[in-house]
Amino acid sequence: MCGIFGYTGPDEAAPLLLTGLERLAYRGYDSAGIALQAPSGALAVRKAAGRIGNLAALMEREPAAGTCGVGHTRWATHGAPSDANAHPHTDAAGRVVAVHNGIVENQTELRARLVDAGYAFTSATDTEVIPNLVAWHLDQGASFPEAVRLAARELHGAHAIVCMHEGTPGVLVALRIGHAGGALVGHGAGASLVASDLTALMPFTRSVTFLEPGQMAVVTPNGCAVSTLEGEPVEAAPRTVEAGEQAAAKGGYKHFMLKEIFEQPESATSALRGRLAFDPPGVSLGELPFGPEVLRAVDRAVLLGMGTSLNAALLGARYIEALARIPAGAENAAEFRYRDPVVGPSTLVVAVTQSGETADTLEALALARRAGARTIAITNTANSQATRMAEGTLLMHAGQEVGVASSKTFVTSVETMLLLAGAIGAARGALDEMGIAELMETAARLPALVGEALALNEQAYPHLVARFLHARRFLFLGRGLLEPIAREGALKLKEISYVHAEGMAAAEMKHGPIALVDADTPTVAFVLRDGLHAKMLANLAAVRARGGPVLAIATQGDTEAAEAADEVLWVPPCPPLLAPLVAVVPAQLLAYHLADALGNDVDQPQNLAKSVTVE
Ligand code: M6R
Numbered sequence: 001m002c003g004i005f006g007y008t009g010p011d012e013a014a015p016l017l018l019t020g021l022e023r024l025a026y027r028g029y030d031s032a033g034i035a036l037q038a039p040s041g042a043l044a045v046r047k048a049a050g051r052i053g054n055l056a057a058l059m060e061r062e063p064a065a066g067t068c069g070v071g072h073t074r075w076a077t078h079g080a081p082s083d084a085n086a087h088p089h090t091d092a093a094g095r096v097v098a099v100h101n102g103i104v105e106n107q108t109e110l111r112a113r114l115v116d117a118g119y120a121f122t123s124a125t126d127t128e129v130i131p132n133l134v135a136w137h138l139d140q141g142a143s144f145p146e147a148v149r150l151a152a153r154e155l156h157g158a159h160a161i162v163c164m165h166e167g168t169p170g171v172l173v174a175l176r177i178g179h180a181g182g183a184l185v186g187h188g189a190g191a192s193l194v195a196s197d198l199t200a201l202m203p204f205t206r207s208v209t210f211l212e213p214g215q216m217a218v219v220t221p222n223g224c225a226v227s228t229l230e231g232e233p234v235e236a237a238p239r240t241v242e243a244g245e246q247a248a249a250k251g252g253y254k255h256f257m258l259k260e261i262f263e264q265p266e267s268a269t270s271a272l273r274g275r276l277a278f279d280p281p282g283v284s285l286g287e288l289p290f291g292p293e294v295l296r297a298v299d300r301a302v303l304l305g306m307g308t309s310l311n312a313a314l315l316g317a318r319y320i321e322a323l324a325r326i327p328a329g330a331e332n333a334a335e336f337r338y339r340d341p342v343v344g345p346s347t348l349v350v351a352v353t354q355s356g357e358t359a360d361t362l363e364a365l366a367l368a369r370r371a372g373a374r375t376i377a378i379t380n381t382a383n384s385q386a387t388r389m390a391e392g393t394l395l396m397h398a399g400q401e402v403g404v405a406s407s408k409t410f411v412t413s414v415e416t417m418l419l420l421a422g423a424i425g426a427a428r429g430a431l432d433e434m435g436i437a438e439l440m441e442t443a444a445r446l447p448a449l450v451g452e453a454l455a456l457n458e459q460a461y462p463h464l465v466a467r468f469l470h471a472r473r474f475l476f477l478g479r480g481l482l483e484p485i486a487r488e489g490a491l492k493l494k495e496i497s498y499v500h501a502e503g504m505a506a507a508e509m510k511h512g513p514i515a516l517v518d519a520d521t522p523t524v525a526f527v528l529r530d531g532l533h534a535k536m537l538a539n540l541a542a543v544r545a546r547g548g549p550v551l552a553i554a555t556q557g558d559t560e561a562a563e564a565a566d567e568v569l570w571v572p573p574c575p576p577l578l579a580p581l582v583a584v585v586p587a588q589l590l591a592y593h594l595a596d597a598l599g600n601d602v603d604q605p606q607n608l609a610k611s612v613t614v615e
Contacts, residue, residue, distance in 0.1 A: 002087075002101035002613070003027040004183070005200050006070040006162050006172045009191025009221045013037075013069035014059060016204075020193070021052050021071045023200040026404060026610030027101075028075025031086035034059075035097040036066030041169040043097055047086035051604075068170045070162050070194070072099035075609040079124030089128045091135035092120040095166045096147075098134065100127040101196060101613055102159030102177070110154065130155070134163055144168040145218045152177060152216065152229050158359060158615070162194050175216035175229065182357065182385060185209040185217050185224045187238050192219045197357065197611070198241060198383055207238045210388070241383050255602040257403030257496070261588050264408045265451040268581075270397035271412040275419050276444060281437035283423040288392040292427035294374055298348040301328040301424070302373075304336055304364045305352035306612065308406040308491060309413065313352045314484035315580055316378075316417030322577075323431055323439070324424035334360035334615065337367050349373040350420070354401065354409035355611040356384020363615070365389050378416050380409045394420060403603045404610045405495045407588050410488060411581050415446060418577065442575045452572040453585035456556070460569055461593040464551065467567070468522050469597055475513060475523045475548075476503035476587075477539060482526035485580045489524060489587030496595035496605045506539040517548035524587070527564070528571065528579050529555040540564045553586050 003024025007013045017034045025032075032055040033047025044064035048054040052073060072087035079085035087099045104110065107126035110133060115121065119132040133154060137147035144165040152161065158178025165171070174194045176183045186193035186201040186208050194217075195201045201208060209224060211217055215234055217224040226236040253259035277284050301320045303313035313330035320328035333351070337360060343349060349368035353361045356379035366389060368375050377390035380398045387393040396412035422439045425431035431439065468474075474493055478486035483505045490503030504513060506525065517523070523543045527536040537560060540550050544564070554561035556570040569586035571579075595602050 002075050002196070003073040003200065004070065004099050004101060004160060004162055004194065004196045006174070006194035006219070007191065008068040008170050008172055008219060009188065010067060011191065013066050014064065017069050017071035018052065018056055018059070019203070020195060020200045021073045023203070024073050024196055025052055025604065026402065027196060027613070028073050028609040029604050030076040030081030031074045031083070032072065033086045033088050034069055034071040035088040035164060036064050037068040037164055037169055038066045039169055041166045043090070043094060043164065043166050045088055045090060045097065047083060047088065049081050049083050049086060068164065068172065070097060070099045070164055070172065077103050077126070084123045085125050087127060089123060089125065089131050091131040093135065096131040096134045096138070097164040098127060098131040098161060100130055100159060100161050103157050103615070104129055104155055104159070105157035106155070130161060131163065138165070144171065145173050145216075148173040148175065149216060149229055149231060160196060170220060172219040173216060174211065174219060176211045176213050177229070178213050183211040183217070185211070185219055187223060191221050192224060194219055206240050208241050209236050209238045254596065255403065255592070257405055257407060257602050258592055260401055260403050261407045261585070261592065262454060263399060264411050264454070264585065265447040267398040267408040267412050268415055268447040268450055270399065271415045272443060272446070273397065276440050278437070278440055281433060281440050282426060283419045283436070283440075285394060285419065285423050287394060288376065290374070290392065292423070295348070295424045295427035297346060298374060298424070299326055299346045301326060301348045301350060302336070302341070302343060302368070303328065303330040303350045303352060303417070304333040304361055305330070306333055306358055306360055308410050308488060309352040309354060309358070309361070311484045311488040311491065312410055312413040312417065313350070314487070315414045315481060316350060316352065316421070318481055319418050319421035319577070320424060323421040324428055325430040326424070326428070333358070333364035337364040341367070343368055343371045343373045345372045345374070347373040348376065348424070350376045350378060350417070351386055351390060352378045352413050352417070353386050354380040354396065354398070354406055354413065356381040356386035357611045357613050359613045359615050362386060362389060376420070378413050380412070404605055404608050405492055405602075410584065411450065414581055415443070418443060442577055445575065446578055446581060449572055449574045449578055449582050450585060453582045456570045456572070457586060457589070461589060464567060464590060465593050465597045468594065471520055471522050472499055473516065473521045474499060474501040475509070475516065475521060476501060477506040477509060477523060477536070478503070478526040479506050479532040479536060480530065481576065481580045482528060482583060485526055485584050485587065488584055489591070492588055492591035493594065495608060496591055496600060496602050497598055498600065498606065499594070506536055509539060510542065514542065514546065517543055517546045519547045519549065522549045522551055524551045524553065524590070525565070526583050527552045527554045527558070527561040528583060529558055529573065530576050530579060537561070537564050553583050
């Protein structure tokens with residue numbers, strides 16, 4: 001979370017910083033700020049609570065100039081999203097500027113020490129200790145880069161930081177400690193940039209130096225010198241990155257999220273491209289740096305993720321168990337990393353993360369690697385940290401997802417895991433040739449089925465919105481492969497409509513949550529024509545018997561489901577393995593239409609960020 005963007009070169013920095021921050025807004029949008037440095041070294045800071053537009057308006061009212069600068073878009077951790085708590089922060093004397101992504105875990109102790117030494121604080125943030133600590137080291141006689149290095153060594157936690165110093169014009173010092181978001185240096189002609197991720201650098205340059213955890217870069221217009229935080233120089237040659245330009249236009253849709261929901265058939269096609277073989281049938285995952293012998297040797301799979309990616313991982317685990325016949329489970333990455341999990345060389349650990357930057361998922365992945373597990377990252381972001389940490393990567397190929405609430409990356413991550421499960425099943429002999437051929441044919445049907453699900457129900461949403469707009473609590477129920485979809489449906493609704501929703505296994509209802517059922521609590525139930533259809537109908541009856549309205553997401557033409565519910569959203573008949581990917585579509589659209597009708601900012605919902613780089 002939090003986006004950082006910096007520039008040093010011959011041009012006016014402010015417009016470039018604002019452009020960079022706009023591209024990083026998905027990482028947090030509680031406040032934004034920039035610090036500019038004139039060639040003389042003089043610093044000027046402008047910052048404003050709220051979206052980047054507020055900062056741009058402030059810059060018009062109170063212009064500032066400089067050819068070197070840093071900007072920050074914040075997702076608040078310590079301190080409310082106010083002007084005072086916005087980054088950049090400076091030391092008490094205004095000599096050192098810092099922007100920061102992470103949490104200074106020992107800030108109480110550092111702050112007390114600095115206050116005792118006469119350094120005054122003005123904000124409630126943990127970040128403010130950083131420029132003050134750098135200033136303290138400068139006051140002890142260290143050079144600017146050395147002062148930043150020494151300060152960094154005193155910080156606990158994971159961080160990405162960029163600093164500027166009044167007495168060292170045109171120089172940015174960027175560093176990374178642990179996995180709290182990236183720090184990348186972009187190289188242009190006579191100018192350098194610093195950013196949290198590639199998204200922000202792409203309009204400016206393809207020549208990039210990636211800082212690894214424990215490294216810092218002294219950045220000038222002519223390039224950067226990289227060293228470890230112990231002070232050892234590092235050979236870090238720039239890489240030319242091949243990242244597609246962002247298709248960051250809404251293309252006629254009211255919101256990016258709606259556009260992205262409707263892009264799902266296309267994304268589903270991209271995720272299949274080059275991976276399905278029919279003669280002989282097989283899954284071709286040539287991107288993996290190892291062959292079927294490695295997949296054959298694994299005897300257990302652990303799938304890790306957070307939020308929507310965890311819901312996707314739950315499905316991935318079910319696919320692997322069903323198709324590869326090995327024990328497979330999904331786990332919240334943050335819980336996994338703080339246990340002492342039993343994983344070893346025969347365990348396959350799959351980290352699911354659309355951004356490839358989620359701190360908890362990266363730390364869990366690092367733990368798995370240390371334990372000797374085979375590791376695969378499933379991500380939508382080429383060159384992200386997850387791709388650099390895992391042994392192998394399977395890209396989701398969803399295309400850029402701008403909406404903070406994931407939609408197409410959910411579908412493509414699950415789809416990718418379906419193929420991975422097939423590949424493991426084939427390698428282990430759990431799937432014979434006929435089984436694989438069937439899987440290939442099933443997978444190939446996904447884009448069209450998702451397209452059909454999008455085309456159904458168009459008339460139904462306005463009516464459902466009118467009926468449920470004022471409901472403040474929803475329950476989502478599913479069984480089997482649709483249980484993770486109940487969770488995902490509830491998460492989508494919570495994220496963008498700010499209405500409480502709980503998704504669960506339908507059988508769980510009678511063990512407690514049924515107490516919540518009343519006339520104002522709609523239950524959304526996934527009742528597809530599958531082996532658990534009759535059980536789901538019984539669950540719906542129990543809800544209706546208690547006066548709870550039921551919205552069924554059901555297979556087209558299923559009159560039993562229609563009779564058992566008050567409202568219905570239809571999905572096309574589909575193979576059981578694809579049911580979750582088809583049924584999620586009306587759940588996404590329901591959440592979208594409710595949130596839009598409530599007047600919420602669908603693409604940038606309150607309190608959220610697209611990339612969660614703090615623990
Ligand atoms: O980038 P990741 O997939 O690792 O992100 C994980 C979660 O933060 C993410 O899925 C979050 O729950 C989204 N807002 C879901 O819409």
